[in-house]
Amino acid sequence: MSERINLGKSAPALYQAVMGLEKLAAEAIASASIPEGFAHLLRLRASQLNQCAFCIRMHTHDALSSGESSDRISVLPAWRETGYFTEKERSSLALVEAITLISEGQVPDAIYEQAAAHLSKNEISAVEWLSVVINAWNRIAISSRYPVKA
Template sequence: MSERINLGKSAPALYQAVMGLEKLSAEAVASADIQAGFANLLRLRASQLNQCAYCVRMHTRDALSSGESTDRISVLPAWRESGYFTEKERSSLALVEAITLISDGQVPEAIYEQAAANLSKDEISAVEWLSIVINAWNRIATSSRYPVKP
């Protein structure tokens, strides 16, 4: 694999701007009373869909350290088929997936309606911003080929 430009080092002001978005997004998540562990699962799910190895490893570790169980982490790619997630969590996961895969049908009305039925406006906003920010991070890490070694 060829060495890539590290976007964080080549444009530190832009990288810091994304860090600022991360901070504001985390504040919105906390303000909406979304648990830190579940927020890490949302980040992990987007990272799985984006195939960002660096972020998958990081958010798996973050989820574990914030109290998420190995079972919930393990079934995350198949969350629809498991009984591990509440309706509120399922709505959040569906919304994160729709935003991550936005080129595939935008954010379908049915997914947004499900979110509106199960989440407050503050929770929807926090989940959407979390998704937007983690997708930016995934693109930074993947295009820079951040190393993922044992």
């Protein structure tokens, strides 16, 4: 792989602005009483869809450190087929996936309506902002080719 410009180093003010968004999104998650471990699973799921190896590794470690089980992490790509997630979590995962894959049909009304049936407005807002921010981080890490070495 060719070496790329590291966006964090080439434009530190912009990078810090994204860090500010990250902090605000984390505060929104906490304010909505979404568990930290599950928030890392939401970030991890977006990172899996975006194929961001750097973020996948980081959020797997963060989820484990926050008390998430290796079982929930391992079945995350097939969450719909498992009994590991509550209806509230399933609605959050579907919303994160729809926002991550926004070019493939926007955010379908059915997914938003499912979220509205199981999540408060505060929770929906927090999940949506978390999705926006992790997708920004994925794009920074992927386009900069952040190294992922064993």
